[in-house]
Amino acid sequence: MQKRTAQFSVLVWLLLACNAPEAVPPNQPTPVAGQACPDWVHNRHVVRGPDGELYPTWHPQVDPEYGCYFDHDHGDDPRTSLANPELPPFGYVGKLAGMPEAHEGFKVFVANRNTRNDEDRVAxxxxxxxxxxxxxGVRRYSVRQxxxxxxxxxxxxxxxSVQGMADTGLVGSICQRDLTLGDADPSNDIGRTVMTLPGTGCHGNSPGSLYEIWAFRLRLADKVEVVASTAVFDPITTMNPANLSELHYTEQVFSGFSGLRGCDREAYHGPVYWYNRNGPEIxxxxxxxxxxxxxxxLVSRHDDVGIWMSQRSDGFQNQFKLISKHCAPGLGLKN
Known part of the structure; x- marks a missing residue:
C-alpha cells in the first residue's frame, strides 16, 4: 500500500512539474495573472515557416501558462480547423513580398463543416x-495588398491550400462601394469599405451601426481564384478621405460608441473558382x-466556378458567413 502511495505521489509530482510554468528568464519581468504579459512571454509563441525560419504565430489572448493577457487577439484557434490545423507563420508571405505586416493585424477565421450560423445556414x-x-492604424487606408x-x-x-498577397481593391465608404460595384468598371471597385468622417460618406453624423469589411481576392498562376471577406462591427479608427494619414478613433468621432477594439468580427468564406482540371495539384x-x-x-484538379459552401431550407450559397466574437478585457488600440 505504501509503495502504491509513493508511486502515486511521484506521478502527481511529474504531472505538476510538466504543467508548471517555465522559469522566468534572467533579467526579465515576472508575468502576473490578470495583468499585461511581458514581451518575452509573447515572443515564445512562434512556429517554423516553410523556409525554416521562426515566425510569430497565433496565440490566445490570455496566455495559458501564466494567465497574463496580450493587448491584441488573433481570432479563432487555427488548431480547431478541419481544413488545416497547423499554426500559421504570421509574416512569411509579407517577408517574401517585401511588405512587412504588423503582427497585431493577423486574424484567423475557422468554419468547419456542419457548423450552423446565425442565418440558420449550415457549412x-x-x-x-x-x-x-x-x-x-491608418496604413490600411493606403496599402491595397x-x-x-x-x-x-x-x-x-x-x-x-494557398497563400499570397491578395488584392483588397480601393478604399472608401459603403456608399462609394455600391456606386463603383454597379458601374461595370472593375478598375475603380472599392474592396476595403471603411467608416469615414461625418459628412464624407453616406451615414451622416450618426451611423447607427459601425461596420468595416474587406474583400480579398487571390489569384494564383491562373489555376485558382479565392475570394474571402472579413469584417468588423467595431472598427477602432475612422478614415478621413481628404487625408489618409490622419488618425481618428471611431469612439471619438461618433457619439454613443466606446470601447471599440476591432474584436467583434465576421467572415465570408468563399467563393472559390477552380481552373485546374489538368493539374498539377501542387x-x-x-x-x-x-x-x-x-x-x-495546393489546388485540386477541378474546373468549377464555385461550389456550394452553405445550405439553408431556401437554397444553397457558394460562400459561408460566420460571426466570430473575441472581445475581452485588455485589448488595446492596435488590434
Missing amino acids: LTSTRIVAHMGTG HSLMFDLVAPSGHRV FYTDAFGRPGGPIRQ
Whole structure:
C-alpha cells in the first residue's frame, strides 16, 4: 500500500512539474495573472515557416501558462480547423513580398463543416482564413495588398491550400462601394469599405451601426481564384478621405460608441473558382501568384466556378458567413 502511495505521489509530482510554468528568464519581468504579459512571454509563441525560419504565430489572448493577457487577439484557434490545423507563420508571405505586416493585424477565421450560423445556414465545407486585417492604424487606408492564407476541404474532393498577397481593391465608404460595384468598371471597385468622417460618406453624423469589411481576392498562376471577406462591427479608427494619414478613433468621432477594439468580427468564406482540371495539384508561385516562386500551393484538379459552401431550407450559397466574437478585457488600440 505504501509503495502504491509513493508511486502515486511521484506521478502527481511529474504531472505538476510538466504543467508548471517555465522559469522566468534572467533579467526579465515576472508575468502576473490578470495583468499585461511581458514581451518575452509573447515572443515564445512562434512556429517554423516553410523556409525554416521562426515566425510569430497565433496565440490566445490570455496566455495559458501564466494567465497574463496580450493587448491584441488573433481570432479563432487555427488548431480547431478541419481544413488545416497547423499554426500559421504570421509574416512569411509579407517577408517574401517585401511588405512587412504588423503582427497585431493577423486574424484567423475557422468554419468547419456542419457548423450552423446565425442565418440558420449550415457549412457544407471546412474552411480556414488567415487574413491580415487590423483596424487600429491608418496604413490600411493606403496599402491595397494584404496577405491571405486560405484552406478548404470539401466532401466532393475539392481542396485548396494557398497563400499570397491578395488584392483588397480601393478604399472608401459603403456608399462609394455600391456606386463603383454597379458601374461595370472593375478598375475603380472599392474592396476595403471603411467608416469615414461625418459628412464624407453616406451615414451622416450618426451611423447607427459601425461596420468595416474587406474583400480579398487571390489569384494564383491562373489555376485558382479565392475570394474571402472579413469584417468588423467595431472598427477602432475612422478614415478621413481628404487625408489618409490622419488618425481618428471611431469612439471619438461618433457619439454613443466606446470601447471599440476591432474584436467583434465576421467572415465570408468563399467563393472559390477552380481552373485546374489538368493539374498539377501542387505548384509554386511567388508572393503575388506568379509561377515559379518559393510558395507551395495546393489546388485540386477541378474546373468549377464555385461550389456550394452553405445550405439553408431556401437554397444553397457558394460562400459561408460566420460571426466570430473575441472581445475581452485588455485589448488595446492596435488590434
